[in-house]
Amino acid sequence: METTWTHRLRKAGLRVTRPRLSVLDVLDAHPHADADTIVTGARAQHPTLSPQTVYGVLEALVSVGLARRIEPAGAPALFELRVGDNHHHLVCRSCGAVADVDCAVGAAPCLSPSDTAGFVVDEAEVVFWGLCRRCQVGAADESDTVGGTPA
Amino acid sequence: METTWTHRLRKAGLRVTRPRLSVLDVLDAHPHADADTIVTGARAQHPTLSPQTVYGVLEALVSVGLARRIEPAGAPALFELRVGDNHHHLVCRSCGAVADVDCAVGAAPCLSPSDTAGFVVDEAEVVFWGLCRRCQVGAADESDTVGGTPA
């Protein structure tokens, strides 16, 4: 496993370091993790890891295309390793859980606006908002219980 | 004009106050304004207006459905008065300019994911990313000039 990451990092022109391997491992286990989750998780392998380092690692991974950053409105940014395919997300309004959705059309942008207003569009980002299975139960009386652990 | 806002506010069960009318006027002139733009603009009519008050007004307007909040990734939240129709947005990666896009299908959610993963979806949010007309010129050499005035 780590060998794979090592190869991918080097192929991307990045040095292979412990923080990077740790972050990649966490991302592998948590497909939609926020920075805090990654810091906590990566400290299992690298206890002295600082949040700033994680931000640095994530920025490096995103900039070379090994990771993708998604920013659902009103929540901290999430990172995922599934890149290259043009897929979208289902986000739970209640607990923030995220699930992947394959895009009908493979390439980005998968949709075209009816009127581009002079813009040159390179990506269509789609977010489906709703309630995940767990939050549908008792969503009526509990009004909102935002803040659960995004898995 | 103000009479219209007065009626709409009252119909929504909100009291008619100067901060609210000022914010509505700014929103009318700047269809996609962020909180800061609104504070600055509203101070033309109400010089002592504080940012916190504007946040309060915006929250009130959004909660009764008179305004809508949009949060493009990596930028402060924007507010618009165009509500009720299910429309989407074009966002310029360079200057942050936003333009409305009519949705092909009128009602929300206008799209359905291929696999809902158990989610009950109530809205499909679509953001088209690209370059606005102004930023297309010289976008090659200037790399990025983010931070312009979103109109």
Added chain:
DNA sequence: CCCTTGATTTGACTCGTTCAAAACACGGGT
């Protein structure tokens, strides 16, 4: 094994936004 350069660390700091308590004023009732 050394050296260069990129990566990590440490710490301070910014921005956008939210929270809380006190002062205020909209507008329904009389």
Added chain:
DNA sequence: ACCCGTGTTTTGAACGAGTCAAATCAAGGG
């Protein structure tokens, strides 16, 4: 027209997520 209750505004502090900068450290090519 006035008063009063409750919704609003105000003031001020605080928060979380993320960024910036300088110094230290280590990956890995030579």
